[in-house]
Amino acid sequence: xxxxxxxxxxxxxxxxxxxxxxxxxxxxxPVVRTGGSEGNTRLTAATAAIxxxxxAAEGLTLLAIGPLVSAHVFIGMLLVPxxxxxxxxxxxxxxxxxxxxxxxxxxxxxHPLLRLLGPVVVLSTVGxxxxxxxxxxxxxxxxxxxxxxxxxxxxxxxAMSAHVLAHFLRVPRLAAADWRSDEPLxxxxxxxxxxxxxxxxxxxxxxxxxxxxxxxxxxxxxxx
Numbered sequence: 001x002x003x004x005x006x007x008x009x010x011x012x013x014x015x016x017x018x019x020x021x022x023x024x025x026x027x028x029x030p031v032v033r034t035g036g037s038e039g040n041t042r043l044t045a046a047t048a049a050i051x052x053x054x055x056a057a058e059g060l061t062l063l064a065i066g067p068l069v070s071a072h073v074f075i076g077m078l079l080v081p082x083x084x085x086x087x088x089x090x091x092x093x094x095x096x097x098x099x100x101x102x103x104x105x106x107x108x109x110x111h112p113l114l115r116l117l118g119p120v121v122v123l124s125t126v127g128x129x130x131x132x133x134x135x136x137x138x139x140x141x142x143x144x145x146x147x148x149x150x151x152x153x154x155x156x157x158x159a160m161s162a163h164v165l166a167h168f169l170r171v172p173r174l175a176a177a178d179w180r181s182d183e184p185l186x187x188x189x190x191x192x193x194x195x196x197x198x199x200x201x202x203x204x205x206x207x208x209x210x211x212x213x214x215x216x217x218x219x220x221x222x223x224x
Contacts, residue, residue, distance in 0.1 A: 002010060035187035037093070037103045043191045044089040045167075047173030050195065052164070052171075054079055065218045073213035076132050078202040083129055085198045087122065088217035092116075114166055122161045136212045140219035 035042065054075060061072040096104040109115065131149035135142050178188040 001211045021073060026052050033186050034190060035174060035185045037096075037107050039185055039187045039191065040089055040093050040096075042174050042177050042185065042188075043194065044086065044093070044193055045171045046178065046191065047086045047089060047198070048167070049175035050199070051079065051082055051173055054082070056130045066217075069216045070210055070213040073136055073216070074206045077136065077197075077206040077209050078131075080129060080133065080205060081198040081201040085194060087125070090118075090122075111166070114163075117159060117162055117166075118157065121163050122174050124152050136209055139212070139215040140179035 026182045034040075044164045058079065059117065060077065061068040065072060065096065093104060097107075111224070127148065131145050131152060135149055138145060140146075177183045178185070180193055
């Protein structure tokens, strides 16, 4: 017979065997089905790794934006759900840390410089993608929005460069952890499905909107 408290946390457990002997054993920490803080870190890193590849491809289209404007729009729209997932995972960590969750607090806060940089990265990312999506919908007529897009891009490049350099060495191991059999952690299937779902959603969005790049072909040709 095993007796324990009715709470969700496991503590000392009274184990009574059939022979009538009793012994105290300390139960393990409760397993978090989503992987807890470590699971959140893995999801953030895996999303960041995919984003880095796609953002590099998006950056290459700027070298010849005239003939590659459709590719620029396609990749940009493909990125939107992944950017949303990255913001959600980092925002969730922020919320759990500042609301005092034990495991997130145990990980400690980011470096002070990264805490100052974080809002700049988030705001410039939101500004960049919000203005980019608006330009796809509005077309070349959105002159003010185009200026906002260029300004947010300049801020975003500077902030994101520092952000990537700060985390670059940790990302490969963490991003691959859920695909390695020697590093099991609860929630790995959920995290893989979230990544796959974001990619599929982005692909659907990109295919559905790439035709809106049509008006931009003439505009960037004249602008160049």
